[in-house]
Amino acid sequence: MIATRRNRALAVRERDRLRLFPSAWHKTLLVALVIVFIATPLQLDDSWLEVLARCGVAAIGAIGLNLLTGYTGQASLGHAAFLGVGTYTAAWFGVQQELPFVVWLPLCAVLGGLAGAVIGPFALRLRGNYLAIVTLGLLYVAQYVFVNWDSLTGGSSGTRTAAPVEILGLDFDDLQIGAESFTRRQGLVWLIWAVVFVVAILAKNIVRTRPGRAMQAVRDRDVAAEVIGVSLARYKISAFALASALAAVAGGLYGVVNRQVSPDAFGGVEGLLLSIQYVAMIIVGGLGTIGGSIVGAVVVSGLPQVITRISTNTDLPFVQGDAGGSSGILDVFVLNQFLFGFLIVAFLLFEPRGLAGVWLRIRRYFQGWPFSY
């Protein structure tokens, strides 16, 4: 009897897979997350909030890339270029034209989406390696445009990108609710993670409905998808547009967190490194999962920041340049690089489904307990 009940718990009903919140457990989790979301900025000091804000920005971009790579199966190494498009859209409309948040953020998405659609003609003709290298070429286009468009990007010296973040009278830059006033970092964490939440729900809704199933069909076998009536032109181009739109939103918020941005950050070799970070996020988090993109973004973008922060306060073995002043064989930057490469290779070799796969395995184990293996 018990075994039957357990088996029923293991089985996934198709109807449930289409729901946003399949069980009461998910709703409880949501409430818990909202409480954490409200409480965290009140508890942490500003330097940790900065880390969190950057993780949130990365999460938005990673969700976009996962829609493209994890769900639609289109490899892209050009994600950084679209972050740049977003940052400079925000800098132009937000900083130079002084338009409000509710105007410049959607504009980031629109312009980013249009820029992403440019890859469409290539995406329809090429796949795999060829497409990856074309998207790599985008980084060089971005570098050329950003470095030379002085009036927009400030040339090599960079430009101010702290666009205004005021919504309905609430200025998140200098937040005051009643008699309470909060720091800029607290406000930004609330704002950015609220955007992460909206983007995550949006992405979840896309992937669990008709377009999402079409995207996954394209990923699994694009010719087969076309045979059963999925328009490749429509879904490949939309996926690129959607991913770039989200990257641009992330880019706009990145500008707000960073305040000042140099155009080199998004193009050429720097841009490639940034794009690789985003690919690493979705690999570590789990390809084809929305929650995984967020967790992966927090791990990949947060870990080096945390290590850097810890090393300024404590003495780590084998590490030079930390607070202990010991001469080690590695400095902090190198340690981060090694960890980064190690994370990618380890996950690809041992858990290609990423952290989402680890989580799934743990859940299966306890669902089937004591009949698990």
Next chain:
Amino acid sequence: MEKFLELLFAGLALGARYALVALGFVVIFRATGVINFAQGGFVALGAYLAYTAINTWEWPFALSVVTAMLLMAVIGALIYVSILRWLVGRPVLTLIMVTIGILIALQQVTFQIWGPRLLPLGDPWGLDTVEFLGVPVRVTNIWTMVLTAIAVAILFAYFRYTRMGVAMRATALDQEAALAQGISVRRVSALSWAIAGALAALAGVMIAAEGSGVTPTIEFVALAAFPAIILGGLESPGGAVIGGVVIGVAQQLTGGYQPDFLPVGLSILVPYLVMGVVLLVRPYGLFGEPDVERV
């Protein structure tokens, strides 16, 4: 006309360097279906090994270059045997990311050993030039073209006339059929990585000799060689050479004749623009093989 000839020769020499790097990519891709993003790391490491042989061990230049090529061949084969062999049949993105991981590791290794500074290679050519068709041409560039031509000729003869070379071509055509004929695909793949390593070392030495020495940045040349392999077609060694030369010449000519109304730096972008245009017309490059898609 003189300016054109000068740019043309410089472009051909640059193209020869790209061709060496691109050949490395193609050899690996044909055998294993992997685009080796770590090729740039191989190029840098090869140049540094040559530097050490010339300056620290004080060996003659030619011997040092050959040693660097042999060492890189061993390193390339080791990387295949230790890492890439276990990833057969994984998705394209996985393979790309693993080779990028290797690139990052190689970068840090070379950085830890040789540091960030520019190290003079100590090649015998220096900045000497000779007169050719009325324009000065750098001796380095002539040697680059000659050595590239020799390397390409040896490689093509190897593919054409030796038992192992034929086995490599068979593997490139169809791995399963090659296995069925008793060819060890693993040995072919390891050898391909070794050849790519040796070619990368030669390319690294040539790039370092053309500039003023070895720096960590010479690995970026591999990024400029991507358009060359895509242009020629990923499976085609001949395409890689032609693609490399086309890209090199296009880059030098753009650098020389860039119109004033366009901002500087166009020559870095040109390889990718040429590649984009070619791909829109021929999605598998000039000499690549179209995939036959079955549902």
